[in-house]
Each structure stands twice: as structure tokens, then as C-alpha cells.
Amino acid sequence: MTTQRVKFYQVGSFAVGNRLLDPEQRTIQSGPDRANALTSGHRACRGCGEALGARFVQDAAMRAAGGKLISVNATGCLEVFSTPFPETAWQVPWIHSLFGNAPSVASGVAAALRAKGDTRTRVLGQGGDGGTVDIGFASLSGMFERGDDVLFVCYDNGGYMNTGVQRSGATPPAARTATTPAVGPAPGNPFGQGKDAARIAVAHRIPYVATATVADLHDLEDKVTAAMELHGARYLHVLVPCPLGWGSDASETVKLARLAVETGLFPLYEAREGRIAAVTRLRRGPVPVEEYLRPQKRYRHLFEPERDEATLDRLQSIADANIDEYGLASEES
Amino acid sequence: MFETRIHGRGGQGVVTAAEMLSLAAFIEGRFAQAIPSFGSERTGAPVIAYCRIADFRLRTREPVSRPDALIIQDPTLRHVGGIFDGLPSGGYLLINSARPIEMLGIDAHLGHLHRSRVKALNAGQIARSHLGRPLPNTALLGGFAALTGQLALESVLEAIRQTFGGDVGEANVRAAAEAYRQVAAKSRDRRHA
Amino acid sequence: MREQIEGSQAVARTVASCRPDVVCAYPISPQTHIVEALAVLARTGKLGAAQFVNVESEMAALSVAIGASATGARTYTATASQGLLFMAEALYNAAGLGLPIVMTVANRAIGAPINIWNDHSDSISQRDSGWIQLYALDNQHAADLHPVAYRLAEEVSVPVMVCVDGFVLTHAVEPVDLAEPERVDAFLPPFRPRQVLDPADPVTIGAMVGPEAYTEVRYLAHTNAKRALERLPVLAADYAARVDRSVPAIADAYRAVGAETLVIAMGSVVGTLEDTVDELRGEGVGVGALGLVAFRPFPVDVIRAAVAGRERVVVLERAQPTGSTGVIGTEIRAAVPGGPPIHSVVAGLGGRPVTRASLKAVIEAANRGELPELSFMDLDTGLIEAAGSRP
Numbered sequence A: 001m002t003t004q005r006v007k008f009y010q011v012g013s014f015a016v017g018n019r020l021l022d023p024e025q026r027t028i029q030s031g032p033d034r035a036n037a038l039t040s041g042h043r044a045c046r047g048c049g050e051a052l053g054a055r056f057v058q059d060a061a062m063r064a065a066g067g068k069l070i071s072v073n074a075t076g077c078l079e080v081f082s083t084p085f086p087e088t089a090w091q092v093p094w095i096h097s098l099f100g101n102a103p104s105v106a107s108g109v110a111a112a113l114r115a116k117g118d119t120r121t122r123v124l125g126q127g128g129d130g131g132t133v134d135i136g137f138a139s140l141s142g143m144f145e146r147g148d149d150v151l152f153v154c155y156d157n158g159g160y161m162n163t164g165v166q167r168s169g170a171t172p173p174a175a176r177t178a179t180t181p182a183v184g185p186a187p188g189n190p191f192g193q194g195k196d197a198a199r200i201a202v203a204h205r206i207p208y209v210a211t212a213t214v215a216d217l218h219d220l221e222d223k224v225t226a227a228m229e230l231h232g233a234r235y236l237h238v239l240v241p242c243p244l245g246w247g248s249d250a251s252e253t254v255k256l257a258r259l260a261v262e263t264g265l266f267p268l269y270e271a272r273e274g275r276i277a278a279v280t281r282l283r284r285g286p287v288p289v290e291e292y293l294r295p296q297k298r299y300r301h302l303f304e305p306e307r308d309e310a311t312l313d314r315l316q317s318i319a320d321a322n323i324d325e326y327g328l329a330s331e332e333s
Numbered sequence B: 001m002f003e004t005r006i007h008g009r010g011g012q013g014v015v016t017a018a019e020m021l022s023l024a025a026f027i028e029g030r031f032a033q034a035i036p037s038f039g040s041e042r043t044g045a046p047v048i049a050y051c052r053i054a055d056f057r058l059r060t061r062e063p064v065s066r067p068d069a070l071i072i073q074d075p076t077l078r079h080v081g082g083i084f085d086g087l088p089s090g091g092y093l094l095i096n097s098a099r100p101i102e103m104l105g106i107d108a109h110l111g112h113l114h115r116s117r118v119k120a121l122n123a124g125q126i127a128r129s130h131l132g133r134p135l136p137n138t139a140l141l142g143g144f145a146a147l148t149g150q151l152a153l154e155s156v157l158e159a160i161r162q163t164f165g166g167d168v169g170e171a172n173v174r175a176a177a178e179a180y181r182q183v184a185a186k187s188r189d190r191r192h193a
Numbered sequence C: 001m002r003e004q005i006e007g008s009q010a011v012a013r014t015v016a017s018c019r020p021d022v023v024c025a026y027p028i029s030p031q032t033h034i035v036e037a038l039a040v041l042a043r044t045g046k047l048g049a050a051q052f053v054n055v056e057s058e059m060a061a062l063s064v065a066i067g068a069s070a071t072g073a074r075t076y077t078a079t080a081s082q083g084l085l086f087m088a089e090a091l092y093n094a095a096g097l098g099l100p101i102v103m104t105v106a107n108r109a110i111g112a113p114i115n116i117w118n119d120h121s122d123s124i125s126q127r128d129s130g131w132i133q134l135y136a137l138d139n140q141h142a143a144d145l146h147p148v149a150y151r152l153a154e155e156v157s158v159p160v161m162v163c164v165d166g167f168v169l170t171h172a173v174e175p176v177d178l179a180e181p182e183r184v185d186a187f188l189p190p191f192r193p194r195q196v197l198d199p200a201d202p203v204t205i206g207a208m209v210g211p212e213a214y215t216e217v218r219y220l221a222h223t224n225a226k227r228a229l230e231r232l233p234v235l236a237a238d239y240a241a242r243v244d245r246s247v248p249a250i251a252d253a254y255r256a257v258g259a260e261t262l263v264i265a266m267g268s269v270v271g272t273l274e275d276t277v278d279e280l281r282g283e284g285v286g287v288g289a290l291g292l293v294a295f296r297p298f299p300v301d302v303i304r305a306a307v308a309g310r311e312r313v314v315v316l317e318r319a320q321p322t323g324s325t326g327v328i329g330t331e332i333r334a335a336v337p338g339g340p341p342i343h344s345v346v347a348g349l350g351g352r353p354v355t356r357a358s359l360k361a362v363i364e365a366a367n368r369g370e371l372p373e374l375s376f377m378d379l380d381t382g383l384i385e386a387a388g389s390r391p
């Protein structure tokens, strides 16, 4: 499915104003049709990108599945903040089993549906970056490789947030975490490590892989819808800023997600059957990575006590390489 | 043994406050234990921590259920059920609030307490002026020292210094010292009144 | 030097004094503070040339430790709960290979229902894995057990778990005397592996053993465990003398002389128990406590001597083997056939605090002859009824 290019933004923020859109394109925060699969009252931090992302993913998937959806959740913030005893924020059949097995559990749910001849109920698996790209990776790869009918969504906040912000295989270079502290000769997370889970998913040649962020919820919803139109193993990698782990202001979540895209650090694309099929080009000339890094305390050591020019350059070149590799440069520039 | 229970919200430094109290007692050569009661809670969720101070080696590990002093870091918690539980008639209550104690609507919980042992301290305001952020915990520790007389102000300030260090430490020290003065002055006023 | 310090920090700094070559870990509450502290020590050069490896799962953590240990490195890791279970296959393997890895277990309950708080379900579930298990009574003890664990592990070629109550100890700030690194050095010589992967002298590690010898391998492991039990108090006493404080290694008795009722427990609840014993002794009740430190190998002789002549024994079980009675109680009963009645009290599961009041009530019930063989402390019968069951 294609998205219509909207050209007018609110001044400064580069957010598209809801009221400037056609009614059917507007984001509906609430309404009688909305499933509210992840409903209000849960215990996420204020400004939690994961809570925002999950809410839109779930509801878009519910819409696409005609309300017949089963969700499987890995251990992590989303699972913990949504189910404090004796409450639950889920208004969808939902199961949490373990940290590292969510894709397999989802495969099991899909197998049972097949066995029961239920061709309508759809399966959504979800987890954080740790649950997806680290401890659950073998399980995820197995699900891909078998082609099980599961949409798996990774909410990537770049670390093990639930346990107090430790490094994961999705932590970006130079970022400070509790296990990659900003001390010593090479502060923060090492360069040259970590994995690009979305590209590895593409390498499995599954029907659909896409990246998205919580900065553009329409795009996120569209990608969920596109994924749900297909069957087989599908994967969505969603960047979700975490104010606690990133040391950012709760009000900056959406802005930081947008900057991650606009700097080129987080390319948005869709891939089908192992090939990149669509790329979202930048709306304006690339924003220098510094604008994205500066508001986050996890990068403070790059600016204080002295500017770490060399590391900033290395980060900028990662963004530049992405812009080059994915052809992200804006039409306007 | 003197037992303190601290209530606040995730992000307000509740656990650090209990740790600093225990450190202050340690600096005075006494025995102390700080215990967090960790939930799987996120920023803004209610958090509790305990501190026991004694002149003998502490062995018990149970949470403090009959606190000699209660510190409430976030005034919005005052209506949370059970928060005043176990506070005995000789107990101390220190609450971070911009409003005087009479206006907090908690009289029902205070009936049995000595009026001189109950204080509202505008710790959020003190913190804002010294730290630029409304992080009330160190100011409340200064207030605690003045209110209970359990710890010398100097030990509390030293514990704060050791915890934060540098400029941040000094700013917190000023906040705690000012809180101490405010609470001590209030107590004097009352005595003269 | 005595410091007012968090348990996790005390453990991390003591581990650093043991000069590990490879530290690997995967985060899980409530172990995180230990490895985070080690990450800082590694980054700031306080671990020397040690490698700090952030891995992608607990299976990887223990597997890295296995590879490193087999290559002659002194290795350390730490975990808890789900993480320990995720290691299970590698746990048996490390023990079977005789690799002297030391691991801190920040004890925590097991899910489902997921629960991050303290009990002993995790380490107890791995009691047959071949690892030595030592349970820390307080943070001083937790710190001191680590050098002893390394010395023992390397001497008898068996991995050791040092079990430290999650949150209750790992996150508690209290005074701890940290041993000066020189004292640890004097006690703990550099690791001299029994076997090592080395091109100069190739060895095969991990070969298959069939029915003709598997039983014998297990038998030898069992006799080796017994040797560990003999060496443990000797080594602990050596270390204790060097740091000038006692380091209980098998069990720690408290006011047990002449006590008709003996309460046996493991871990940090022993402190609360000792306070309760004092209170009851003050009321003229003949009760004493035994803090069990070594659970694997199980110190049958020490238990036998401690239990002999008592009217009754109450065992605090911080893990519940569903469908059976308490784990520790069962082992004590087997150790002392025809001995006094043994009452297993399941207490403090999933972070439920064990209070002096509840301990007192249980001991008094035992003394009145009203405590069954298995009971659950502080059961919330209202909750059970609400779940549609009768308590």
C-alpha cells in the first residue's frame, strides 16, 4: 500500500498537523471503533515510546484482523508495565511466556489455529530489542525460516530497559548504558558491534519486513496494515525512544524518533520477499546527528566535559552511509 | 533503634535518600541499613525505602512496619492507602509540601502525633532554587536531621557529598542545609509561641 | 576497610580482588547491580587485563565462562531466576567438565507467574547440577564467600554458586569490611588449571562416555564433592584468619546450646531469625537457630550433630517443590533417621517478607505441637478463597 505524500507541516516541528489532513487520514486517538487493545491505566513511564508504538501497532493489527487477534509478548517493559497484579491493560487475548521464546510461542499459537482450522484469527508476536535481537534471536530466525504465519514486532529502544538500561545488540555505538558506562578510554557502547535485525530478517526472504518509528504513526499503521494483508512470517522493527534509558525529556519522545529518521541514523524502508521495495526519503536535507544526540543524556559524554569530535564524526558517518546506501536524500535538497 | 520509612515516586531518589541516611549514620560510627522495596515500577510510580539506625549490628531484614519517622517525598501520595500505617504516637512525619500541614487534608492520620513532630517542608521549592530541579530528597534529609535530632546536620551533608560529589553534591548540600534551617526555625518559633 | 556499601558493590569489588580473567554476564534483576559495578571496574582499569563480555543470553554467559575456564582463565558470571534456568544445560556441563567457575546467584523466584523478588526457587532447582552451593547470611558474608569459593573451586575442580538473596541483600546498603586486595592475593594463588586447551599440549575436553564408565564418572564426582565438603571449612578458616573475622562455611549455629527447638534456615532470613531467637529466649523459650551455608554438598554430619537431641526442628523453606514437602526438610529427615519431628515451613516466597512476628508465631505453634509437617507461612486465605479454592 502506498502513502500519500503530505507536503505541509506545522512550522518548526515538522510534524504533520492532524487537522490539516483529510478526515480518513487523521489519527484517531479515541473513538468507538478503536480496539484499545492496550488500554489506558498501565504503568509505563510518561513519554514511553514503546507504549505509544504498541498501542498503534495493536490497534492497527486488530483493525486488519477484524478484531480476531492473539498477541504473544516477550518479557520486557511492555509486558511488565501492562500487567501489574491484579490488573491487565490488554483487551486482546494475550500471553506472556518467557523473555527469549516469544516468536516460538507465536509459532505455536499459529500452529494450533491451523490445527483447529481457524483461518481467520491472526497472530502477533512482540518484544523489545533485547527479547528480539538477542535472547530471542534463534527463536525468531526459526519462525522466519519456517515461514510461520506470524507478524513479529520489535520495539527497539536500544537496550534492556526493563532491567535498568543495560546494553543489547541493538544499542547504538557510543551510547551509555549501565553495562557500557561512559567511563574509561572508549566510553559508551563500542563501535562495530550490534546487529541490524531488520536486514537479517530481510535476508530470510520473508514476505514482508519494514522499519518504522513512533514519529509517524500513520506510516506505522500503514506498515502494520500492509503486513497484515500478507501471510507467512513478517517482521516490523519500530524505533521507540525511552526517556528513562535515553535520558531524554518525556516530551521529546516523538521528536527524537523523528530526528533519528531525519538524520539518517534510522532508515525507514519496506522489504518484500528479500528485497528492499520502498524507502522513505528525508523530508529535508539531512539533520546533523548532533541535533539528535544532544538532547539525550546517554550521549552526554560526547559533549561534556569536552566535545568528542572524533566520535561525533564517526556517528555522523554512520548516518551519511545510511543516506547513501538507502538513497535517503531528500528530493528538496 | 530508629526506623524510617520513605515514600516517594520513581525518579525522586527515594532509594538514594534511604542510602544517604544510612551513610550519615555510618559516618557517625553507628550501624545502619538501607533497604529499598523495589517494585517493577516505572518513573512516577510509588516507591518505598527504609532505613534503620542503631547502636548495634543490625540483623533483621524485614521491612519497617512501625516507623519512628515517615518521610513523604511526594505530597500527592498522602491519599494513597496505608501510607501512614504504623506511625506510632511518638513518631515523626516530614512531608514535602508547599502547603501547610493543616491544609493537606490528612488530619485524620495525625490525631495521635505530637504537633511539634509533624512538619510540611517545601522541599520541592528548595530543590528548585538550589538544583534547578524539584528533586526533594536531599532537602528532606536536612529537614529530617532538624526534625528528629537523630543525625547531626554535618553527617547528613557529608553523606550527600559522598553520594553525589562535585558541584551537584555542593548544590544538594546547600539545599539540605537550607531545609535544616527552615525546619529548625519553625520548631523554635513554635517553642516561643 | 569498612564501608557503608550496597551488597552488589561489595560482591563486585570482592570479585575484582579475586582477579578474574574473564567476566561475562547477561542482565537480570536483581543481579544487575553486580555486573554493572564490574562493568565500571573493567572500564576504569580496575580489573587489569580482564575481559568483560556483554553477551546475548544466559546460555551464552555460562558458555563463554565454560570456554574461558577451559582455556585456563579464572572466570566469573552472575545471574538469577529465569537466567539460571536458561543456563541449566550449561550448568550441568560446567560441573561435569570440572570447570572451577564461580557464579553469584542473586536469588529470585521463578515464573510463571513472573516475579522478580527474592526466594530460593532458582538455585534450589539446580541443586543436582553438580555445583557447590553456598548461601550468604548477610552482605559481609556474601563478599567473603567469593574468595573462598574460588579457592575451593580451583582446588577441587568444581564450579561454585554463591547464593545471595536478591534485593534483600543485593540492594541493601549496610556496613561491609572489604578485604584488602593483598590479603585476597595472599589467600588465593593464581589459577593453575588442571587441564587447559593449549596447542603445546593438546587435550580433549568433553568426550562421550558410554554405559561402561558413565556411572563411575558420576561416582567420582560424588566423592569429589565429599572432599569439597572437607576442604571448605578449612579454606574458610584460613581466609577468616587473614581477614580477621569469622566466615561461616558449612553452618552457623546461634544460641543452639540447650535449645529444644532448632530452627534451620538459609540466607538472609537467618538475621531476622536470630533476632526472633533472642526475643523468645528472653521469654524463656528454649529455641536456637542454625544458618545453613553449604547446601551442596549437603553437610550430613553437621546436620546430624546439630539436630541430635532436639525436641523438634523447624525448617524455613524458601522454595516450594510443588507436590512434595520442603526440599531442605526432606534432606534433613533423610540425614537423621528416627530423629526429631521436622517441620517444613514454606516462607518468604516471591519476596513476601519474613517477619519476626510470623517467625515467632511459627515457633510457638511448633512448641505447642500444632505445626504440621508442611505449612505455608502467612497464607492469605482471602486470596485463595477469591481464587475459588478452599485453603
Ligand SMILES: Cc1ncc(C[n+]2csc(CCOP(=O)(O)OP(=O)(O)O)c2C)c(N)n1
Pocket: A050, A075, A076, A077, A078, A099, A100, A127, A128, A129, A130, A131, A132, A155, A157, A159, A160, A161, A162, A163, A168, C027, C028, C029, C058, C082, C083, C086
Ligand atoms: C532468561 C532471562 N534472562 C533475563 C531476564 C531479565 N530480563 C527481563 S526483561 C529484560 C530486558 C528487556 O529488554 P528488551 O527486550 O529490550 O525490552 P525493553 O524492556 O527494553 O522494552 C531482561 C534482561 C529474563 N526475564 N529472562
Ligand code: SF4
Pocket: A043, A044, A045, A046, A047, A048, A049, A050, A051, A077, A078, A081, A157, A161, A162, A241, A242, A243, A244, A245, B042, B043
Ligand atoms: S523504561 Fe523506557 S521503555 Fe520502559 S516504560 Fe519507561 S520509557 Fe517505556
Ligand SMILES: [Mg+2]
Pocket: A128, A129, A130, A155, A156, A157, A158, A159, A160, A161, A168
Ligand atoms: Mg529494549
